[in-house]
Amino acid sequence: MSKSAPIQLSLPVHLPDDETFQSYHPAGNQQLIESLRLAASGQGERITYLWGNAKSGRTHLLHAACALANEQGRQAFYLPLGIHASMSPAILEGLESLSLICLDDIDEVSRHPIWEEALFDLYNRVLEQDNCCLVVSARAPANGVGFLLPDLVSRLNWGIQYQLHPLSDDAKLAALQQRAKVRGLELSEEVGRFLLTRLARDLRTLFEVLDRLDKASMRAQRKLTIPFIKQTLHL
């Protein structure tokens, strides 16, 4: 096997234009959102640690923070660590020159000492800067992730920590019905609960599907019934 330079590909990562703070359903997370808005605007805490269950909306919030920073002319970078196996830890080098760094799912690199060390080094470099904010997300508090490096855990604990409170099914249903109403669509409770039961339960998926159903119902001049939904989504 040749020892030439590793092959570099480039993945077009897309910050969806509808994942903003405006489109986020706060439900008990107001303080966290305010804190992230400040970080994105260059006035927040240097380090923010955000944790919550899968599908609780962490990625939406990190996307929203990057979008706000970009809107204000600040350079932001979003990195999902779920794909660390296809990246080199060197990707973290020099990020501290940006205004905002959002690292999603940092628990994915726990028990991997080389990545943990690279994260630790990034933390230290961020703390030495005046104008860089770092926001990280994980599925558990820093003490509960299982990181190997005690120094990394202590750094992670220095920042401000927030738990993301997930939306209840009733709140998701209300959010769906409200979004439908804005579009002039009638979404009955029965149909809303059908969607919640069948589809992935994150609001991103539910809203994307609602958008598609909206267009299909307009084209077909049909109401949103369960048979119409099954037909449209090929279920």
Place this chain on the structure above:
Amino acid sequence: MSKSAPIQLSLPVHLPDDETFQSYHPAGNQQLIESLRLAASGQGERITYLWGNAKSGRTHLLHAACALANEQGRQAFYLPLGIHASMSPAILEGLESLSLICLDDIDEVSRHPIWEEALFDLYNRVLEQDNCCLVVSARAPANGVGFLLPDLVSRLNWGIQYQLHPLSDDAKLAALQQRAKVRGLELSEEVGRFLLTRLARDLRTLFEVLDRLDKASMRAQRKLTIPFIKQTLHL
């Protein structure tokens, strides 16, 4: 919020030059490996479905297939669907013009009808081509992932399916000791088991750490003992 075009970033994804078929520990997966080699060389099955537990080496094999295709001058594309929330399903459009498409973790888009439909459409386009192979990975067989679209599941079942057999801890220990030996390092069973217990248990992480320990032990002229390892890795 402006409705301008979504922000596009670009993630430098890196196919590690040491994740090849040569460096993969076959352990019961010989037939699968041979099948992937053929697919990467343009002579294999049109569709390969590869499933196994997390950390069983799926990503290594997909990297290896892309590396082999590239080495032979074929265009290959590797896409980890764990970050689908930061990508548009439109990323799948036109991929069928490549020689090899490797989609990692397709279970991540299950119960998301728009992504499932995009996958289904890609399958159909690949089947219409003469020179494109598609390799997908997931954590369970196609029937057990929970996909919504029956047509997608039936397409996934058309291809050849392989289960990836994970390495036992003893096999991982043997692989570590063999890799150490090649480098002129002595790795005792006790020290090897210490690494297996403390670190992430995938061979990728274990080998990367062994490389680092190799360099540190040469610099320090020290043997690989547990105290030396703790010191080197800051554990």
